[in-house]
Amino acid sequence: MNAKWGRITLAVLAHVALIVAWYLFVKLGEVPKFVMPSPGATLEALLEPNYDWWRNVSVTATEIFGGYFIALVVGVALALAFTWSKPLEAFFMPLFVSLNMIPKVALGPLIIVWFKYGIFPNTLMAFSICVFPILLTTARGLREIEPELLDLVRSLKGSRWQLFTKIQLPGALPYIFSGMKVAAILAVAGAIVGEFLGSDKGLGYLMLQVQVTLDTPAMFMAVLLITLIGMVLYGIVLLLERLLVPKDARLA
Amino acid sequence: MKDMHSTTGAREPFIHLAGVRKVYRRGKEEHLAISDATFDVMPGELVSLVGPSGCGKSTLLKVLAGLHEHDGGEVRIGSAEHPFDPARDVGMVFQAPLLLKWRRILQNVLLPAEILGLPAAEARERARALLALVGLSGYEDKYPYELSGGMQQRAAIARALVHDPKLVLMDEPFGALDALTREKMNLELLRIWKESGKTIVFVTHGISEAVFLGTRVVVLTAGPARMADNFPVELPHPRTLDVKTQERFGEYTRRVYRLLGME
Numbered sequence: 425m426n427a428k429w430g431r432i433t434l435a436v437l438a439h440v441a442l443i444v445a446w447y448l449f450v451k452l453g454e455v456p457k458f459v460m461p462s463p464g465a466t467l468e469a470l471l472e473p474n475y476d477w478w479r480n481v482s483v484t485a486t487e488i489f490g491g492y493f494i495a496l497v498v499g500v501a502l503a504l505a506f507t508w509s510k511p512l513e514a515f516f517m518p519l520f521v522s523l524n525m526i527p528k529v530a531l532g533p534l535i536i537v538w539f540k541y542g543i544f545p546n547t548l549m550a551f552s553i554c555v556f557p558i559l560l561t562t563a564r565g566l567r568e569i570e571p572e573l574l575d576l577v578r579s580l581k582g583s584r585w586q587l588f589t590k591i592q593l594p595g596a597l598p599y600i601f602s603g604m605k606v607a608a609i610l611a612v613a614g615a616i617v618g619e620f621l622g623s624d625k626g627l628g629y630l631m632l633q634v635q636v637t638l639d640t641p642a643m644f645m646a647v648l649l650i651t652l653i654g655m656v657l658y659g660i661v662l663l664l665e666r667l668l669v670p671k672d673a674r675l676a
Numbered sequence: 677m678k679d680m681h682s683t684t685g686a687r688e689p690f691i692h693l694a695g696v697r698k699v700y701r702r703g704k705e706e707h708l709a710i711s712d713a714t715f716d717v718m719p720g721e722l723v724s725l726v727g728p729s730g731c732g733k734s735t736l737l738k739v740l741a742g743l744h745e746h747d748g749g750e751v752r753i754g755s756a757e758h759p760f761d762p763a764r765d766v767g768m769v770f771q772a773p774l775l776l777k778w779r780r781i782l783q784n785v786l787l788p789a790e791i792l793g794l795p796a797a798e799a800r801e802r803a804r805a806l807l808a809l810v811g812l813s814g815y816e817d818k819y820p821y822e823l824s825g826g827m828q829q830r831a832a833i834a835r836a837l838v839h840d841p842k843l844v845l846m847d848e849p850f851g852a853l854d855a856l857t858r859e860k861m862n863l864e865l866l867r868i869w870k871e872s873g874k875t876i877v878f879v880t881h882g883i884s885e886a887v888f889l890g891t892r893v894v895v896l897t898a899g900p901a902r903m904a905d906n907f908p909v910e911l912p913h914p915r916t917l918d919v920k921t922q923e924r925f926g927e928y929t930r931r932v933y934r935l936l937g938m939e
Contacts, residue, residue, distance in 0.1 A: 572770045572847075579741045580839070581763040582791040590790065594778045670778050670819055 461641035466648065469641040475630060477649070483626040485653050487543055487615040491550025492657065495607060498551075499558030500600065504588065507566040517563070524556040528614060532621040546618030546626065553614035554607030558600070565599025566592050601665045608661050612654040688755035689716035690842070690875050691740070695749035698735055708901055709735040713749070715894050715906045719758050722869050722876040724890035726883060726932060727904075731896040733879045737845050740877060741766050753843065760842055764792050767836030767844040767874075771851045773828035775820040781807065781831050782816040788839045799838065806834040809868060826857040830864070837872060846878045850885070859917065862888055866915055883936070887911075887928040888920060895935050904935045 443463055449455065450462040457465055470477055502520075506513035532549060539545040569592055577587050619628025627646045634642040696713040699706050710732040717723050725733045738744040739751060742762045754760025767788070775784045782803055789799035807813060810830040820828055829849060836844050849865075850858045862885060869876055880886050886893050887909055895905040909928055911919050919925055 570772070570774055572772065573774050575738070575741070575743055576768050576770075576774065576788075577791060578743055579766045579768055580788050580791045586791055590787065591776065594776065597778070671821075 458638045458640045461644055465641045466644040469639070469645040472642065475634070475642060477645075480625060480627050480630050480646075481649055481653070483543060484615055484619065484628065484650065487546040487550055487618065487626065488611050488653055488657060490543075491547045491615060492554055492607065492611040494547070495551045495555035495558055495611070496604065499555050499603070500562050502559050503562035503566055503596075506563050507592065508584065513563075520556065520559065524560070528553040529617050532617060535618070536622040541622050541624050543625075546615050546623060549618035550611045550614035554611045557606045557610065558603040561599045561603030561606075562596055565596030568599070569595055597665075597669050601661065601669060604661050605658065608658045609654065611657065612650060616650060687718060688757060690719040690721075690753065690755060690758055690760075691717035691877075692750065692752040696736070696739065696746050696751055697748035698732065698739060698744065699747045710739070710746075710896075711900065711902050713894075713896075713903045715892075715903070717875060717877065717892070719755070719875055720873055721891045722866075722878060722889055723892045723894060724886035725877060725879045725894050725896060726881065726886035727896035728881060728898050728936060730901070731898040732901040733896050734847055736896075737847050737877060737879050740843070741768060741845055758842060764839055765842040767839070767841040769829075769832050769836045769844070769846040769849045771848045773820070773825070773832040775828055775831060775835075777820055780817050780819055781812065781823070784820065784831060785835045785838050787835060792839050794839060802840070803834065803838050806837050807831070809837075809871060810834045811864065824857075826853055826861060829853065829861065833865070833868060837868075837874070842875060844874045844876045846876060848880055849878075851880070851882075858882075858885070863917070865889060866913075870914065883929050883932045884920065884925075886932065887925060888915065893928070893932065895932055897936060905931070907931070 447463050450460055461469075469475070502516075506517060528549065531552065535545045535548055539548065573591060574587070577591065582590075615626075616628040619626040620632065623629040627650050631643050631646045634646070693716070694714050696710055697708075698710040700709050701707075713732075713736055715723075725736060727733050735744065739746050740753065753762070754765075775781075776787070779787075782800070785803040785807060786799055789796075789803070804813075804816065807816060810833050812827060812830055812834065815823065815827070815831075820831070823831065832849070836846075850861045853861060865878075866889065878886075878889055880889075890909050892906065892908050894903065896902070897904045907928075911922070911924060911928075
C-alpha cells in the first residue's frame with residue numbers, strides 16, 4: 425500500500441513540476457503572451473464568454489465518445505462473426521487489413537463532401553480511425569483459445585454461445601482492452617482532425633478561429649481540454665479493465 | 677448377448693472396444709492413428725493407456741469422449757446397469773490444468789455444471805465437497821495464478837467430477853509436474869478414484885505410473901499404430917509407494933518396456 429501511494433505522489437509531483445517549469449520559463453524568459461502564455465493566462469482564457477467553452481467541449485467529447493463506442497460495438501461484433509465463420513473471415517479479414525492501411529486522415533475531405541459539416545462526419549472520422557485496432561486485437565484474442573478447452577466444452581455438448589460467453593469473450597478481454605487503449609488515443613486525434621478539416625463547432629474548430637486573432641492562451645486552453653477529454657476516456661478504459669480483468673490475465 | 681448377461685447377473689463391461697480403427701486424412705494422404713484397439717473396461721476400473729508419442733492414445737481418448745468419430749470397429753460405452761449419456765457422463769482432465777484465469781477456483785470447478793445447466797445451489801455444494809476431496813478446502817476464492825501447478829491440477833480434477841460423470845478421461849494429467857509432485861498426485865488420484873468410484877481411463881507415457889495406477893494396462897505402440905498388449909495388474913489395493921519395490925511391480929513394468937522395444 426505504501427509503495428502504491430509513493431507512486432501516486434511521484435506521478436502528481438511530475439505533473440506539478442511540469443506546470444512550475446512552464447511558469448518559470450515564461451516568467452524568467454519574459455516570453456511574450458502570444459508565443460507562450462503562462463499557466464495563469466491560459467486559465468484566464470476560460471473567462472472569455474465568446475468562446476463558448478462548455479458547448480465546444482461537449483461537441484468534441486460527443487464525437488470522441490460516440491465514435492469510440494460505435495467502433496467498440498462494431499469491432500467486437502465483426503471479430504465475433506469472423507470466429508464463427510471461417511469463409512467470412514477469409515474473405516473480409518485481408519480486405520480490412522488493407523483498409524486499415526488507408527491513412528484515415530486522408531479520408532477527411534471525402535467525408536466532408538459526403539456528409540457535410542457537423543458532429544456526424546467527425547464522429548465517423550473518430551470511428552473509422554479506431555475500429556481497426558479494436559477489430560484486429562479482438563479477433564486475435566478470440567482465436568487464442570486452447571484447443572483442449574474447446575474439447576472440454578464440446579465433450580459437454582456446450583453451445584457456440586456458451587463457448588463465446590464463458591470462455592472466448594472473457595479470454596479475449598485482455599486483448600480487447602489493449603486494442604481499446606490504442607483506439608482511445610486515436611479517437612481523440614480522429615475527432616480533432618475532423619474538426620480541423622471542416623466544422624462549425626468543437627474545440628478543433630475553436631482553435632482555428634482563435635489562431636486567426638493570435639489568441640495563444642485560448643489555443644493552449646483548447647489543447648489542454650482536448651487532452652483532458654482523452655484522459656477521461658483512457659481513465660474509463662483503465663477502470664473497466666481493472667474491474668473486468670484479473671491482474672494475472674492483463675496484457676502489459 | 678447383452679440380455680443374456682444381464683439376466684445371468686454377470687458384470688457387463690462399461691466400455692467395450694472391438695477392432696477400433698481411426699484414420700486421419702489430409703488430402704489424399706492417410707495416416708493410421710489407431711488400429712485394432714480391442715479391450716473392455718469394467719465399471720469402476722482405472723485403466724492405463726501407455727505408449728510413446730504418436731501411438732494414438734490421445735486419439736483413442738477423444739474417440740471415447742465423443743470428440744472424434746472412429747472409422748471402423750465397435751465402440752460401446754455404458755450398459756443396462758450403468759447407462760451412459762455422452763453429453764453429461766464424460767469428465768476430462770488434460771496435461772495443462774486449463775483453468776480459466778479470470779474465474780476463482782470454485783467458479784472454475786463449476787464450469788461443466790454451468791454448461792450442462794445443472795441446478796446452481798446443488799452444484800456449488802458439490803463443487804465445495806469435491807474441492808475438499810482433492811485437498812483444496814479454503815482455496816475456493818483464490819484465482820488460479822495463486823495456486824501451484826499441482827494444486828491447479830487438483831482443481832482440474834475436481835472440475836472433471838463436478839457434474840458427476842460416469843467416465844473420467846485423463847490425458848497425461850501429471851506430465852507437466854515435477855517428479856515429486858507427480859508421485860504425490862499419483863497417490864492422491866488413487867484415493868480420489870476409490871472415494872468417487874468412477875471409471876477412469878488414464879493416458880500416460882510413464883510406464884511405472886501406468887502400472888502403479890492401473891487395475892489394467894493397455895499398451896499401444898507407434899509406427900504403425902497398434903495395440904500391443906492388455907493385461908490386468910494384480911497388485912493389492914490400497915496401493916502405497918511400497919508397491920513399487922515389489923517384484924511383481926518390476927515384472928509388470930519390464931513387460932511394458934519389452935513391448936515398447938526398450939529392453
